[in-house]
Amino acid sequence: MSKRIDPEVRVVYGRLWHYVTPHKLIGLIAVIGMAAIAAVEAGLVYLLQPLMDDTLVAKQVESGKWIPLAFMGIFILRGLAGFATEASLGWIGRSVISDLRRQVFNKFLTLPIKFFDSQAAGPLLTRLTYNVEMVAESVTSVVTIAVRDTLTVIAALGVMLYHSPTLTIFVAILFPIVGTLVWLLGIAFRRYSARIQDSVGEVTQVTDEIIRGNSVVKAFGGYEYERDRLAAVDEGNRKQNLKLIRVRSMGVAITQVVFGFGIALVIFMAGRQSIEGVLSPGQFISFFSAMMLMLQPVRRITNVNATLQRGVAGADSLFMVMDEKDEEDIGTQEIDRVRGHVRFENVRFSYGDEDGPVIDDVSVTIGAGKTLAIVGHSGSGKSTLASLLPRFYELDSGDILIDDVSIRDFTLSSLRGNISLVSQDVVLFNDTIRNNLAYGQLKASSDEELMKAAEAAYILDFVKDLPEGLETVVGDRGVLLSGGQRQRIAIGRALLKNAPVLILDEATSALDTQSERRIQDALNVLMKDRTTLVIAHRLSTVEKADRIIVLDAGQIVESGTHAELVAQDGHYAALYRMQFSDE
Numbered sequence: 001m002s003k004r005i006d007p008e009v010r011v012v013y014g015r016l017w018h019y020v021t022p023h024k025l026i027g028l029i030a031v032i033g034m035a036a037i038a039a040v041e042a043g044l045v046y047l048l049q050p051l052m053d054d055t056l057v058a059k060q061v062e063s064g065k066w067i068p069l070a071f072m073g074i075f076i077l078r079g080l081a082g083f084a085t086e087a088s089l090g091w092i093g094r095s096v097i098s099d100l101r102r103q104v105f106n107k108f109l110t111l112p113i114k115f116f117d118s119q120a121a122g123p124l125l126t127r128l129t130y131n132v133e134m135v136a137e138s139v140t141s142v143v144t145i146a147v148r149d150t151l152t153v154i155a156a157l158g159v160m161l162y163h164s165p166t167l168t169i170f171v172a173i174l175f176p177i178v179g180t181l182v183w184l185l186g187i188a189f190r191r192y193s194a195r196i197q198d199s200v201g202e203v204t205q206v207t208d209e210i211i212r213g214n215s216v217v218k219a220f221g222g223y224e225y226e227r228d229r230l231a232a233v234d235e236g237n238r239k240q241n242l243k244l245i246r247v248r249s250m251g252v253a254i255t256q257v258v259f260g261f262g263i264a265l266v267i268f269m270a271g272r273q274s275i276e277g278v279l280s281p282g283q284f285i286s287f288f289s290a291m292m293l294m295l296q297p298v299r300r301i302t303n304v305n306a307t308l309q310r311g312v313a314g315a316d317s318l319f320m321v322m323d324e325k326d327e328e329d330i331g332t333q334e335i336d337r338v339r340g341h342v343r344f345e346n347v348r349f350s351y352g353d354e355d356g357p358v359i360d361d362v363s364v365t366i367g368a369g370k371t372l373a374i375v376g377h378s379g380s381g382k383s384t385l386a387s388l389l390p391r392f393y394e395l396d397s398g399d400i401l402i403d404d405v406s407i408r409d410f411t412l413s414s415l416r417g418n419i420s421l422v423s424q425d426v427v428l429f430n431d432t433i434r435n436n437l438a439y440g441q442l443k444a445s446s447d448e449e450l451m452k453a454a455e456a457a458y459i460l461d462f463v464k465d466l467p468e469g470l471e472t473v474v475g476d477r478g479v480l481l482s483g484g485q486r487q488r489i490a491i492g493r494a495l496l497k498n499a500p501v502l503i504l505d506e507a508t509s510a511l512d513t514q515s516e517r518r519i520q521d522a523l524n525v526l527m528k529d530r531t532t533l534v535i536a537h538r539l540s541t542v543e544k545a546d547r548i549i550v551l552d553a554g555q556i557v558e559s560g561t562h563a564e565l566v567a568q569d570g571h572y573a574a575l576y577r578m579q580f581s582d583e
Ligand SMILES: Nc1ncnc2c1ncn2[C@@H]1O[C@H](COP(=O)(O)OP(=O)(O)OP(=O)(O)O)[C@@H](O)[C@H]1O
Pocket: 117, 351, 352, 358, 376, 377, 378, 379, 380, 381, 382, 383, 384, 385, 424
């Protein structure tokens, strides 16, 4: 059937083949094992002839002794070969799964944030769990079909030819008929397989959301809505699976019916040959058994397209992720510790091509060790502006320079190594407080440094009441902690990093006034000799900044010190007055 495989399938399988080739030796064992199985099974049906003619009909004593022994030997060989095949194919299959899974995972680590902004998490998770398994299963099945089944058919045909060339020709005529029928059914396969994989992704997505958002579901009575949502995607999954099962079982049924006609024909022919005296009972039994032996392998061979398609559908989605462009990292500047002179030059940025600019022609300079405060209404682009500095997103135009070097000219690791970040949404991992503090490259920090940071961020304050202290596991995304505690860990992490440039995006928003004041003291000490971008809704933390910019719809509408801006009596003064009246 190989000539019918379309070019795209060949490309995908060519790529998959690279995952198999490192395991050549094990592959060789599998091939030998499969060849042995084919030979042994053909031997078995061949033996039926002397068993019938010599032992049972002619009653030869000699053959009554060696044939049982031969049977024993054959079954021992069959067992050994079966074990070698299963074990080695399994080994290769699991290796392919691991390779694919790790590669896609590693890819997730290096893809730009933009990629994840545009993709739902569910289908991405499914690629790592479901799709890789489908792919490996398909690869091992195809290998089995290509080697074991093909050899079994050849060996069985050999036995048949040996006994009766005429009858064999009758059987051979059936092959193209069966092949064409099943191939036609196989066309539908890839479509269904791809849809099944998509629908598994949707099921994952909905489930993931109700697990994460369980409290919202409960508070707003979203049970009905979520049940319906899952039922809808699950129904889609069920329907596609049923279609797949229908096509597959139809293929099986049709092959069997056609084969049945063939068998009837063969029995009819055999009867005539037997009457003419050209076919002994033993030859007939052996021929017939060889034909039955072929039944399963022939069915799988005719179905190989479907098996291929299932793997291709899975592999396609994996390769699509692997082919996505990584974050661009072509800079070469490696600076251990920048001084921290930061300059935004006519920076323009939009999230999507069709969206308007979110940052519109922003130019601002922050001297080394100075503090820039960014204020403005919600959605004015404050977080976005700050996220451009560590190159989380690429600029549309303009440039950002640190110590007069464009951030594009730094290596990403050097650039980000120089920046500490406390983001608006605190991200904690399901690990201990200690490991969340000393995350990633901070793993290398000493215990003393860790304790100092924990102390300064007032983490020890609440940790001392925990029975397991710093070894307390914080739960999924840190759910076992309060919002303020989570924020303190994020601040501690930034303190521990001790980088010359600091971004504080609403770093203390979840804290009460008293805790905030204390942490602000710690932050003030930290900010003293560091370049800091601070975004805060409480203007008390903004007052002391060396410069304040007011953003509105991505543009700087005001800029100056606190005193200057209050005197200007514009946006900032209005914001300031509003807050004053609050307090
Ligand atoms: N990942 C994203 N993809 C597309 N648009 C986004 C994304 N993140 C933010 N935006 C849009 O960009 C604009 C600016 O968002 P940004 O988060 O920078 O505002 P902000 O000033 O930090 O607001 P807040 O004070 O509420 O934190 C908003 O209109 C928002 O809808």
